[in-house]
Amino acid sequence: MSLLDYFRAKKEPTTAVTAKERLQIIVAHQRGERDAPDYFPAMKQEIIEVIRKYVQIDSDQVSVQLDQNDDKLSVLELNVTLPEKP
Amino acid sequence: MAQIIVVTSGKGGVGKTTSSAAIATGLALKGHKTVVVDFDIGLRNLDLIMGCERRVVYDFVNVINGEANLNQALIKDKRTSNLFVLPASQTRDKDALTKEGVGRVLEELKQEFEYIVCDSPAGIETGAMMALYYADTAIVTTNPEVSSVRDSDRILGMLQSKSKRAEEGLEPVKELLLLTRYSPTRVATGEMLSVADVEEILAIPLLGVIPESQAVLKASNSGVPVIIDQESDAGKAYSDAVARLTGESIEMRFVTEEKKGFLKRIFGS
Ligand SMILES: Nc1ncnc2c1ncn2[C@@H]1O[C@H](COP(=O)(O)OP(=O)(O)OP(=O)(O)O)[C@@H](O)[C@H]1O
Ligand SMILES: [Mg+2]
Numbered sequence: 001m002s003l004l005d006y007f008r009a010k011k012e013p014t015t016a017v018t019a020k021e022r023l024q025i026i027v028a029h030q031r032g033e034r035d036a037p038d039y040f041p042a043m044k045q046e047i048i049e050v051i052r053k054y055v056q057i058d059s060d061q062v063s064v065q066l067d068q069n070d071d072k073l074s075v076l077e078l079n080v081t082l083p084e085k086p
Numbered sequence: 087m088a089q090i091i092v093v094t095s096g097k098g099g100v101g102k103t104t105s106s107a108a109i110a111t112g113l114a115l116k117g118h119k120t121v122v123v124d125f126d127i128g129l130r131n132l133d134l135i136m137g138c139e140r141r142v143v144y145d146f147v148n149v150i151n152g153e154a155n156l157n158q159a160l161i162k163d164k165r166t167s168n169l170f171v172l173p174a175s176q177t178r179d180k181d182a183l184t185k186e187g188v189g190r191v192l193e194e195l196k197q198e199f200e201y202i203v204c205d206s207p208a209g210i211e212t213g214a215m216m217a218l219y220y221a222d223t224a225i226v227t228t229n230p231e232v233s234s235v236r237d238s239d240r241i242l243g244m245l246q247s248k249s250k251r252a253e254e255g256l257e258p259v260k261e262l263l264l265l266t267r268y269s270p271t272r273v274a275t276g277e278m279l280s281v282a283d284v285e286e287i288l289a290i291p292l293l294g295v296i297p298e299s300q301a302v303l304k305a306s307n308s309g310v311p312v313i314i315d316q317e318s319d320a321g322k323a324y325s326d327a328v329a330r331l332t333g334e335s336i337e338m339r340f341v342t343e344e345k346k347g348f349l350k351r352i353f354g355s
Contacts, residue, residue: 014275014276014277015276015277016273016276016277016278016279016280016283017276019231019232019279019283020279020283020286020287022232023232023235023236023279023287024287026236026239027235027236027239027287027288030236030239030240030243031239031243034243034246034247
């Protein structure tokens with residue numbers, strides 16, 4: 001590390017910091033999927049079908065995630081990206 | 087009781103074969119009767135790293151198919167006593183491995199050996215699944231880099247759901263992190279994930295940190311597992327990892343930047 005880098009480093013987060021933040025999100029998502037109950041994929045599919053009755057969407061526009069906060073409480077998070085109005 | 091250890095990663099080229107060869111050799115050097123098994127069917131490489139490629143006659147698939155018995159296929163290491171190699175087939179594909187066949191061969195190896203080290207192929211398909219299915223311990227080989235860490239996490243998911251131990255509700259496979267190709271200098275400049283970062287994300291115990299090292303290429307060029315080169319940083323780091331694997335507690339080395347002179351630090355190198 002040179003003298004210049006010492007000053008530069010202060011300004012913006014390093015790429016390693018960015019990498020870590022991205023990984024934390026990806027890994028949390030992956031773990032959410034694999035800890036999900038067996039009915040989860042079917043339920044997700046049905047939710048998509050219901051939305052499709054009203055709006056035309058692709059399945060990758062829907063993210064359904066189950067977050068287990070503790071033993072008593074889990075949160076079902078549903079995110080739908082709707083197409084722009086024509 | 088024999089222990090089955092899988093060296094696995096998901097991502098390719100992170101150092102599984104290098105690590106399998108080093109760790110198996112290290113265990114044998116400590117006096118444990120050890121066999122290292124190449125599960126990379128069709129892309130045999132372990133024999134080269136172990137330096138026994140010219141002595142391969144029969145392979146793992148031959149044994150599974152009953153075309154040869156174990157003693158015909160096992161290659162005794164010339165350098166290290168207590169060490170044997172079971173090479174992969176060069177001509178078949180991964181479907182030649184069946185759960186039943188692999189189980190039968192591993193069961194037979196368990197009668198003979200204290201440690202059975204399984205060098206997994208990359209990916210999450212049949213070959214990798216077969217390598218991890220019977221494992222007692224998994225050495226999750228990871229580079230400090232985003233795709234490798236993500237794939238390691240996927241492999242952890244497999245170990246927790248698809249292994250024999252998971253399927254049968256036994257005690258879970260023991261998961262250990264081996265961080266390879268680590269460059270303390272690049273960590274210091276913020277270009278590379280640190281040991282602590284990767285530990286925090288994967289949340290499994292750390293078996294060892296192997297530095298990025300020129301000794302690894304030198305070792306593979308000459309077909310000598312890098313752990314034999316005890317002058318080298320990588321060789322020493324693998325020895326430490328083996329010691330930890332057998333229950334010793336040893337401080338991590340090669341995780342911080344070597345001290346540079348004052349001028350070098352100010353003006354860069
Ligand atoms: N610590 C290290 N320092 C420098 N180079 C390394 C290190 N570890 C591994 N390598 C190099 O990385 C390359 C891949 O290593 P290796 O074959 O062991 O990986 P692998 O995970 O078995 O690959 P595959 O997924 O193809 O089986 C090799 O060229 C090897 O020499
Ligand atoms: Mg390999």
